[in-house]
Amino acid sequence: xxxxxxxxxxxxxxxxxxxxxxxxxxxxxxxxxxxxxxxxxxxxxxxxxxxxxxxxxxxxxxxxxxxxxxxxxxxxxxxxxxxxxxxxxxxxxxxxxxxxxxxxxxxxxxxxxxxxxxxxxxxxxxxxxxxxxxxxxxxxxxxxxxxxxxxxxxxxxxxxxxxxxxxxxxxxxxxxxxxxxxxxxxxxxxxxxxxxxxxxxxxxxxxxxxxxxxxxxxxxxxxxxxxxxxxxxxxxxxxxxxxxxxxxxxxxxxxxxxxxxxxxxxxxxxxxxxxxxxxxxxxxxxxxxxxxxxxxxxxxxxxxxxxxxxxxxxxxxxxxx
Amino acid sequence: xxxxxxxxxxxxxxxxxxxxxxxxxxxxxxxxxxxxxxxxxxxxxxxxxxxxxxxxxxxxxxxxxxxxxxxxxxxxxxxxxxxxxxxxxxxxxxxxxxxxxxxxxxxxxxxxxxxxxxxxxxxxxxxxxxxxxxxxxxxxxxxxxxxxxxxxxxxxxxxxxxxxxxxxxxxxxxxxxxxxxxxxxxxxxxxxxxxxxxxxxxxxxxxxxxxxxxxxxxxxxxxxxxxxxxxxxxxxxxxxxxxxxxxxxxxxxxxxxxxxxxxxxxxxxxxxxxxxxxxxxxxxxxxxxxxxxxxxxxxxxxxxxxxxxxxxxxxxxxxxxxxxxxxxxxxxxxxxxxxxxxxxxxxxxxxxxxxxxxxxxxxxxxxxxxxxxxxxxxxxxxxxxxxxxxxxxxxxxxxxxxxxxxxxxxxxx
Numbered sequence: 128x129x130x131x132x133x134x135x136x137x138x139x140x141x142x143x144x145x146x147x148x149x150x151x152x153x154x155x156x157x158x159x160x161x162x163x164x165x166x167x168x169x170x171x172x173x174x175x176x177x178x179x180x181x182x183x184x185x186x187x188x189x190x191x192x193x194x195x196x197x198x199x200x201x202x203x204x205x206x207x208x209x210x211x212x213x214x215x216x217x218x219x220x221x222x223x224x225x226x227x228x229x230x231x232x233x234x235x236x237x238x239x240x241x242x243x244x245x246x247x248x249x250x251x252x253x254x255x256x257x258x259x260x261x262x263x264x265x266x267x268x269x270x271x272x273x274x275x276x277x278x279x280x281x282x283x284x285x286x287x288x289x290x291x292x293x294x295x296x297x298x299x300x301x302x303x304x305x306x307x308x309x310x311x312x313x314x315x316x317x318x319x320x321x322x323x324x325x326x327x328x329x330x331x332x333x334x335x336x337x338x339x340x341x342x343x344x345x346x347x348x349x350x351x352x353x354x355x356x357x358x359x360x361x362x363x364x365x366x367x368x369x370x371x372x373x374x375x376x377x378x379x380x381x382x383x384x385x386x387x388x389x390x391x392x393x394x395x396x397x398x399x400x401x402x403x404x405x406x407x408x409x410x411x412x413x414x415x416x417x418x419x420x421x422x423x424x425x426x427x428x429x430x431x432x433x434x435x436x437x438x439x440x441x442x443x444x445x446x447x448x
Numbered sequence: 449x450x451x452x453x454x455x456x457x458x459x460x461x462x463x464x465x466x467x468x469x470x471x472x473x474x475x476x477x478x479x480x481x482x483x484x485x486x487x488x489x490x491x492x493x494x495x496x497x498x499x500x501x502x503x504x505x506x507x508x509x510x511x512x513x514x515x516x517x518x519x520x521x522x523x524x525x526x527x528x529x530x531x532x533x534x535x536x537x538x539x540x541x542x543x544x545x546x547x548x549x550x551x552x553x554x555x556x557x558x559x560x561x562x563x564x565x566x567x568x569x570x571x572x573x574x575x576x577x578x579x580x581x582x583x584x585x586x587x588x589x590x591x592x593x594x595x596x597x598x599x600x601x602x603x604x605x606x607x608x609x610x611x612x613x614x615x616x617x618x619x620x621x622x623x624x625x626x627x628x629x630x631x632x633x634x635x636x637x638x639x640x641x642x643x644x645x646x647x648x649x650x651x652x653x654x655x656x657x658x659x660x661x662x663x664x665x666x667x668x669x670x671x672x673x674x675x676x677x678x679x680x681x682x683x684x685x686x687x688x689x690x691x692x693x694x695x696x697x698x699x700x701x702x703x704x705x706x707x708x709x710x711x712x713x714x715x716x717x718x719x720x721x722x723x724x725x726x727x728x729x730x731x732x733x734x735x736x737x738x739x740x741x742x743x744x745x746x747x748x749x750x751x752x753x754x755x756x757x758x759x760x761x762x763x764x765x766x767x768x769x770x771x772x773x774x775x776x777x778x779x780x781x782x783x784x785x786x787x788x789x790x791x792x793x794x795x796x797x798x799x800x801x802x803x804x805x806x807x808x809x810x811x812x813x814x815x816x817x818x819x820x821x822x823x824x825x826x827x828x829x830x831x832x833x834x835x836x837x838x839x840x841x842x843x844x845x846x847x848x849x850x851x852x853x854x855x856x857x858x859x860x861x
Contacts (some may be wrong), residue, residue, distance in 0.1 A: 172644030243472075274486075
């Protein structure tokens with residue numbers, strides 16, 4: 128809804144009797160310093176969010192800039208070793224670990240989330256939906272450190288039990304990724320459900336009238352119609368996975384490691400920031416500044432994903448509204 | 449004409465539909481099951497058998513035949529003198545004279561310095577329930593002098609004790625106080641700013657470029673990973689505003705050496721983090737108020753702000769409140785930004801004010817989970833239970849408050 132302003136031609140309350148001057152009702156607007164003050168304060172509140180963004184860009188940018196004065200761009204993006212102690216700052220090990228855990232998370236969250244959404248929106252009877260949605264919300268509200276605990280103390284031993292203790296390390300990207308998938312699942316499910324519910328009933332009825340079964344209607348008509356909404360959900364989920372911290376900090380490993388082996392430990396970008404800044408860190412070292420360079424990369428990636436996701440959503444709204 | 453002409457392979461298609469229907473149901477059930485297994489695994493770790501060994505059996509620590517539990521302060525001090533090395537006794541006495549310490553403190557010293565209990569091994573609740581005999585046999589064999597007992601890791605000591613390097617003596621008192629203090633300050637900052645911003649955007653802002661930028665910006669901020677907020681807090685609140693956040697300009701905590709890594713810094717960081725969520729929720733609440741309410745107020749001569757204050761805000765209060773509590777419960781569980789801002793790793797004192805060093809419940813859980821010893825995992829599980837109960841009761845409180853608001857509105861107050 129766009130707000131309209133209802134400004135009456137005469138400002139009713141301000142129309143006081145100024146008989147000593149004119150003998151008539153003054154129709155001019157009275158100045159109201161209080162109202163102006165309130166509006167100015169409210170504008171300030173809204174502007175805080177702009178300051179926050181500027182603050183993020185400025186702090187990350189400033190420290191990163193002095194970092195890149197010492198370490199070249201090329202070294203940063205192509206170096207295969209991240210070891211601040213010996214001056215090696217190649218982001219690749221951290222980046223691959225982030226991509227690996229996010230990939231495993233997507234493997235879990237996307238299919239399961241989509242299926243849960245299809246079930247909720249197309250199949251589930253009203254009562255089941257009323258129970259399931261709050262359950263998913265509770266799942267989404269559990270702090271991520273709890274998921275990290277679960278990954279480390281339950282999922283990893285479980286994987287070790289299946290695949291053998293010498294195959295699976297205590298810290299491994301697979302267990303962190305799988306649990307992260309479960310963390311993101313409610314987000315995917317609820318966004319996908321919104322997208323599917325927004326598909327007009329007429330499309331479903333048309334399919335049924337042509338003799339399609341419920342499965343065919345859901346999968347061949349409803350899902351493709353909601354495609355852009357689903358895509359937006361998937362992209363947002365990916366952005367959440369890339370920025371997720373506590374699960375990977377606890378379960379993925381505490382040391383950069385360039386590997387694609389899901390059973391080995393590897394530290395992600397977020398995990399590295401948390402581990403290093405949790406220790407004793409001197410503010411004017413290159414280690415400190417390197418964290419800001421990682422954070423800047425993280426910020427840019429998630430920002431791009433979020434913007435992309437919102438763009439897609441806006442396009443899909445234009446189709447049905 | 450045969451039916452199949454019009455419905456080719458209908459049976460097969462229906463069978464396929466039924467199969468997939470089952471698969472959808474199974475996947476959904478799996479997601480729900482997962483929540484159950486998450487809770488189950490945490491409960492499983494929070495209770496169970498523990499075998500402990502002690503350097504000195506507490507039962508032997510009698511003074512003139514009086515058992516430990518019945519000794520008064522003076523006798524306890526005597527027990528300490530009789531059982532620790534001369535050097536340690538002098539050191540303890542020099543820290544604070546034993547005569548001036550309370551009974552609990554003396555008992556603590558006795559446990560820490562004389563009895564020195566060590567957790568040898570812990571078992572989960574499931575093992576303890578179904579394998580009790582095997583555990584007893586194993587203990588008798590491997591730890592002949594061990595003391596096997598069933599331990600609930602969620603106990604009075606957990607709430608009463610500060611952080612400790614001995615798992616059985618460690619508690620979350622400081623962490624709970626830290627969490628509550630941080631949340632309160634966060635709320636004090638984020639609530640007025642967030643609601644103010646929402647009022648501006650929903651009631652005042654015209655549809656121009658600047659306001660559209662603000663709105664888009666808020667949505668983008670809501671998607672920024674929380675750890676980025678941690679970096680922002682570290683750079684701005686901890687370092688740039690250090691004189692303010694360490695309390696140095698108020699001369700409040702200069703002696704404590706908190707150097708900006710304080711409750712205040714943590715709260716401001718969290719406030720920025722939940723601000724977009726508060727704004728978006730409050731905006732939705734305001735949007736749900738029908739325009740007729742505003743128009744009727746304006747029509748009888750109220751100014752814009754009077755309309756908002758006396759009519760729009762009260763009508764939207766319940767939704768704004770629920771939205772804010774949801775945002776605060778998110779702040780309750782946040783860990784990563786606070787680690788980055790600089791939560792204390794080992795804090796035995798309760799935080800005294802906004803300029804104190806801090807730790808919070810999720811951070812305590814993180815640190816305990818990251819330790820290699822199994823007993824700290826049990827401790828972390830117990831702390832998680834507390835955290836989950838806290839989070840759920842926050843949400844429940846929001847729902848109750850909302851219902852009460854609704855009832856009042858219906859009665860017309």
